[in-house]
Amino acid sequence: MTGNLLTLFPLQISVTDFNMDNTTSPTTLLIGAAVIGAIIALLIILNSRKGSGSGSKKPGGSNSGGFSTVFSGFKLRSIARNIGLSGEQTKMLEYVFKTDGVTDPEKSISTPALLDRHFRRAYRIIENGRESDKEIQRKLSILFSTRNMLENSTFGGISSSHQLKDDTALTLTFGKDKLNVIAITAKGENLIVEVPKTVLGSQIKIPRGTRLTVLFFTKSNKGFSFETRVVGYSSHGGHPAMQLAHSNQLRFLSQRRFRRKQVSIACSMYLVYVEGSGKKERLIVDKRRNNGQIMDISVGGCSIKILAPVQVGARFKIEFSQSDANVAALGQVLRSNRTGAGTIIHVRFLRVSLVSMNTINAFVYEYSRE
Numbered sequence: 001m002t003g004n005l006l007t008l009f010p011l012q013i014s015v016t017d018f019n020m021d022n023t024t025s026p027t028t029l030l031i032g033a034a035v036i037g038a039i040i041a042l043l044i045i046l047n048s049r050k051g052s053g054s055g056s057k058k059p060g061g062s063n064s065g066g067f068s069t070v071f072s073g074f075k076l077r078s079i080a081r082n083i084g085l086s087g088e089q090t091k092m093l094e095y096v097f098k099t100d101g102v103t104d105p106e107k108s109i110s111t112p113a114l115l116d117r118h119f120r121r122a123y124r125i126i127e128n129g130r131e132s133d134k135e136i137q138r139k140l141s142i143l144f145s146t147r148n149m150l151e152n153s154t155f156g157g158i159s160s161s162h163q164l165k166d167d168t169a170l171t172l173t174f175g176k177d178k179l180n181v182i183a184i185t186a187k188g189e190n191l192i193v194e195v196p197k198t199v200l201g202s203q204i205k206i207p208r209g210t211r212l213t214v215l216f217f218t219k220s221n222k223g224f225s226f227e228t229r230v231v232g233y234s235s236h237g238g239h240p241a242m243q244l245a246h247s248n249q250l251r252f253l254s255q256r257r258f259r260r261k262q263v264s265i266a267c268s269m270y271l272v273y274v275e276g277s278g279k280k281e282r283l284i285v286d287k288r289r290n291n292g293q294i295m296d297i298s299v300g301g302c303s304i305k306i307l308a309p310v311q312v313g314a315r316f317k318i319e320f321s322q323s324d325a326n327v328a329a330l331g332q333v334l335r336s337n338r339t340g341a342g343t344i345i346h347v348r349f350l351r352v353s354l355v356s357m358n359t360i361n362a363f364v365y366e367y368s369r370e
Contacts (some may be wrong), residue, residue, distance in 0.1 A: 032135055148257075148259070166186075181196050185236070228244045230243070231244060261364040267341055271286040299360045302331070313333060314330065330351040
């Protein structure tokens with residue numbers, strides 16, 4: 001049959017094969033009929049699946065936006081749980097991956113540039129949604145909190161020096177000196193690295209048994225350190241090499257809580273006074289404006305260059321424009337450094353509106369159009 005009609009496979013079974021003669025019992029007849037019916041039903045199902053399998057797919061050649069059903073369930077939730085994502089953040093991560101047709105979540109989470117591509121696409125879809133502004137801002141805040149959790153997770157890192165890749169740059173702490181070497185190979189009983197050298201190129205022979213601290217960064221820009229000792233020296237590929245003891249106790253280096261971006265943005269600052277205490281505490285904003293230049297910024301704070309010295313602990317209302325949006329935050333000066341004719345103050349944000357937080361995050365992560 002042709003067209004939309006179902007094409008059945010020929011049934012290669014003869015009724016005589018069931019030996020249904022006049023002496024066959026009713027029970028046998030029923031069993032035989034059931035077997036034939038089951039075979040016919042199976043063939044119909046197979047043909048039905050064959051027809052549906054030739055249907056159209058979404059762009060990218062994959063179903064459900066290319067998101068593997070293996071990862072849409074237990075696998076992804078297991079990864080999210082290990083990272084420490086909340087229920088809302090887990091749902092957001094699944095949405096982000098479905099939106100960009102991700103088929104290998106582990107690779108995406110371990111690759112910052114790839115992860116930002118997925119999140120940038122989801123950001124723009126949410127931003128242009130037809131929901132209320134309040135709901136859009138709520139979803140964007142979850143999007144950025146999820147991205148920030150992934151930024152600070154150890155997922156995609158390593159747990160042993162045995163996993164170090166060849167040619168990884170290492171920094172050895174030897175007394176007060178920081179010595180830069182390259183890992184030659186981590187395969188084998190010991191970690192083989194270059195023999196460190198002075199600035200003039202002469203080798204530095206660290207005595208056997210000396211304890212060292214090793215610092216390195218992975219390709220996903222996550223920093224780790226571990227303690228080791230010098231085992232000895234050898235030759236590798238015709239070049240002198242130093243042998244270090246392997247370690248299975250790697251420490252993840254703490255990072256900034258939020259991603260920070262170097263900028264140059266003009267801002268206005270208004271000194272904030274505190275009146276009263278407890279429930280009667282009030283914040284009074286001085287009308288006199290101080291001009292400053294934001295040097296770097298994150299959703300948690302910023303550094304500002306100003307002309308006049310500022311007292312540590314002082315509070316300011318900080319205003320600036322970014323991506324056609326006005327941003328305002330209440331900040332407190334943590335420390336200040338004199339530099340040339342001005343002062344650089346480091347400010348921690350105390351209060352930031354949801355809209356301002358999303359605007360700062362979009363700028364820092366470079367998800368906005370500008």
